[in-house]
Amino acid sequence: MATLKNIEFVTTVAATCNLPPPCGAEVAFVGRSNAGKSSAINALAQRKRMAFVSKTPGRTQHINFFRVGTEQYLVDLPGYGYAAVPAAARAHWNELIGSYIQSRPSLRGIILIMDARRPMTVLDEELFAWVKPTGTPIHILLSKADKLTRRQADETLRRVDHVLRANYGNCSVQLFSSPKKTGIPEAAEIIRNWLDHDDNKKPPVKGNKPGAKP
């Protein structure tokens, strides 16, 4: 079974110009503020408090790098869509996230976290538009699945899978819960695959234009 143990914090970055050199392989965790990105990293790492988790949205304000192997990294990004931060800070985060996602050569795959109770928001769709031209694969974790009944969770999974099949190639989805540890082996397998192999990127989809920034 694939694991992501022995993770260690490496560095935190507040501006694109300070990003570490793009050597090796990276998998980024993106999604709406408070969706559960940092919690998912902790759950996958089987650590309690490595990435900073908070009930207050907008807690991850910088890009945080965690090493999972020789020149292999998980990257925790600030969330998008949190209305309560000042417009200037929001614009800065969008710039940071956008330029990282669209131009990072070492980025092998994106884990997109969506609250299973509110999947595929407009901002999530805008993120797809950013990513699609790059050919970077996306795997969606429908987080907080523990807050839904089994039936609701399965229905949500089916619905999101249907949208992906119709609109987005190179994209997959699963249910996830950090406190219940649901979905960890599946997600770890995908991340390991991305980190260990460099053949996951498909050619960019023709005719696609980047959308507005989330």
Ligand SMILES: Nc1nc2c(ncn2[C@@H]2O[C@H](COP(=O)(O)OP(=O)(O)OP(=O)(O)O)[C@@H](O)[C@H]2O)c(=O)[nH]1
């Ligand atoms: N029930 C439940 N709560 C979760 C889950 N994942 C995260 N949470 C809770 O949701 C809140 C936000 O979690 P974070 O991991 O900090 O979310 P984030 O996406 O990193 O948030 P920002 O850094 O602010 O963008 C915290 O109170 C977590 O305990 C989950 O799978 N189930």
Ligand SMILES: [Mg+2]
């Ligand atoms: Mg966070």
